[in-house]
Amino acid sequence: EVHLLESGGGLVQPGGSLRLSCAASGFTFSSYAMSWVRQAPGKGLEWVSSISGSGGRTFYADSVKGRITISRDNSKNTLDLQMNSLRGEDTAVYYCAKGEGVFDPWGQGILVTVSS
Amino acid sequence: DIQMTQSPSSLSASVGVRVTITCRASQSITNYLNWYQQKPGKAPKLLIYAASSLQSGVPSRFSGSGSGTDFTLTISSLQPEDFATYYCQQSYNTPQTFGRGTKVEIK
Numbered sequence: 001e002v003h004l005l006e007s008g009g010g011l012v013q014p015g016g017s018l019r020l021s022c023a024a025s026g027f028t029f030s031s032y033a034m035s036w037v038r039q040a041p042g043k044g045l046e047w048v049s050s051i052s053g054s055g056g057r058t059f060y061a062d063s064v065k066g067r068i069t070i071s072r073d074n075s076k077n078t079l080d081l082q083m084n085s086l087r088g089e090d091t092a093v094y095y096c097a098k099g100e101g102v103f104d105p106w107g108q109g110i111l112v113t114v115s116s
Numbered sequence: 117d118i119q120m121t122q123s124p125s126s127l128s129a130s131v132g133v134r135v136t137i138t139c140r141a142s143q144s145i146t147n148y149l150n151w152y153q154q155k156p157g158k159a160p161k162l163l164i165y166a167a168s169s170l171q172s173g174v175p176s177r178f179s180g181s182g183s184g185t186d187f188t189l190t191i192s193s194l195q196p197e198d199f200a201t202y203y204c205q206q207s208y209n210t211p212q213t214f215g216r217g218t219k220v221e222i223k
Binding site: 103 | 148150152162165166205212216217
């Protein structure tokens with residue numbers, strides 16, 4: 001069974017940094033692209049970033065480009081999201097998901113709150 | 117970016133009725149359309165991919181149709197566990213974009 005577990009969320013001040021991680025199990029991690037999708041409180045879903053199985057190709061939403069870096073460690077089956085220069089509008093639950101077009105399955109999500 | 121417009125934004129329905137949710141893309145996305153179900157406090161769950169393919173394990177009362185710009189998600193007989201928010205999403209190009217969601221509530 002595929003399992004995805006996010007960690008690293010929390011409260012951070014505007015302008016600060018945070019690194020999210022997603023531990024994957026139950027599938028051949030290196031064979032699949034992975035993505036991050038976020039959901040602001042009470043709002044809809046927003047795709048944030050995707051990375052190819054090898055890690056050689058990365059994609060970002062315009063809203064986070066230049067501030068966020070997606071990476072993966074295929075030896076450890078982990079997906080990371082380094083978030084810098086955080087803003088209030090980055091406050092959201094961040095989900096990691098298997099895939100880059102069709103997202104399935106999703107992790108349980110981790111809350112990131114950007115506030116002073 | 118491709119805009120995805122869902123309607124209605126919410127609906128109230130009784131158990132056992134047929135429910136249809138529509139999703140319109142701002143340009144043709146052929147059949148690159150996926151549907152997700154999200155219950156409060158939970159992660160989204162894939163229901164339908166490629167417009168009409170039922171994800172493994174999803175009850176057959178869920179179905180999807182459409183191509184080009186107009187798509188529908190149908191629940192043939194609404195069950196208590198189906199009360200949730202439903203999102204469409206295009207995977208035709210990047211950025212992948214979602215509709216704003218349709219909240220299905222109990223009548």
